Amino acid sequence: MSNAGQNYIDVLKKCKKALADAGRKEDDATLIAVSKTKPIEMLKEVYDAGCRDFGENKVQEIMDKYPKLPSDIRWHMIGHLQTNKVKYIVDKVYMIHSVDSFKLAAEISKEAVKKNVTVKILIEVNVAGEESKFGTDTKGCVELIESIKDLPNIEICGLMTIAPYVENSEENRPYFVILRELMVDIMKNKDYNIRVGALSMGMTGDYLVALSEGATYVRVGTGIFGERNYNI
Numbered sequence: 001m002s003n004a005g006q007n008y009i010d011v012l013k014k015c016k017k018a019l020a021d022a023g024r025k026e027d028d029a030t031l032i033a034v035s036k037t038k039p040i041e042m043l044k045e046v047y048d049a050g051c052r053d054f055g056e057n058k059v060q061e062i063m064d065k066y067p068k069l070p071s072d073i074r075w076h077m078i079g080h081l082q083t084n085k086v087k088y089i090v091d092k093v094y095m096i097h098s099v100d101s102f103k104l105a106a107e108i109s110k111e112a113v114k115k116n117v118t119v120k121i122l123i124e125v126n127v128a129g130e131e132s133k134f135g136t137d138t139k140g141c142v143e144l145i146e147s148i149k150d151l152p153n154i155e156i157c158g159l160m161t162i163a164p165y166v167e168n169s170e171e172n173r174p175y176f177v178i179l180r181e182l183m184v185d186i187m188k189n190k191d192y193n194i195r196v197g198a199l200s201m202g203m204t205g206d207y208l209v210a211l212s213e214g215a216t217y218v219r220v221g222t223g224i225f226g227e228r229n230y231n232i
């Protein structure tokens with residue numbers, strides 16, 4: 001046994017406290033356990049601790065893990081997604097957090113129609129403008145929503161961002177505020193038909209700050225599963 005199950009419980013407790021402190025309800029946000037690179041046994045431990053939302057960033061890894069774990073898991077695709085791989089996961093994932101182009105959204109829509117499913121998506125916004133990151137800028141985000149809003153079988157649920165890596169999590173607060181305000185702006189346009197206004201923001205280093213700024217999904221990997229080793 002690893003500590004992952006207990007870590008999940010501890011992180012969940014901190015999330016609930018952060019929500020309460022911000023005057024939000026306990027179920028206003030969902031903790032996603034980011035399990036990339038981690039073995040099935042560890043995911044099972046976290047599942048047994050009560051987690052039903054898991055995040056992965058590679059199509060192959062979702063396909064490997066999906067049949068080996070209970071079917072009530074909600075799989076979140078949080079990594080960059082290539083259009084040619086959409087078909088493998090469109091009927092397996094609960095939500096795709098990383099849509100940043102018309103081409104990708106159109107492919108998701110096309111494959112979703114084929115498989116007769118509706119896919120929840122978020123638009124990834126690179127709020128800090130980091131060159132190393134995927135995502136639209138804030139203006140591009142609105143244009144993208146405008147261009148994909150009528151595509152069949154996709155439901156635009158909200159926005160996602162990956163904030164910079166920082167020592168002090170408070171440094172990322174302004175970015176979380178930008179994403180929240182952008183969501184508020186976009187929601188004003190009823191034409192976009194976004195009912196949820198989901199905000200996927202906050203990782204191990206900054207999820208408590210993100211929750212205090214309105215996150216509805218936080219994506220915690222290291223804080224639950226420990227450091228990742230990409231060399232094995």
Ligand SMILES: *Cc1c(COP(=O)(O)O)cnc(C)c1O
Nearest residue numbers: 034057078203204219220221222
């Ligand atoms: C890996 C990853 C996370 C989790 O990062 P930690 O710092 O380990 O919590 C969250 N979001 C995305 C998009 C990731 O790729």
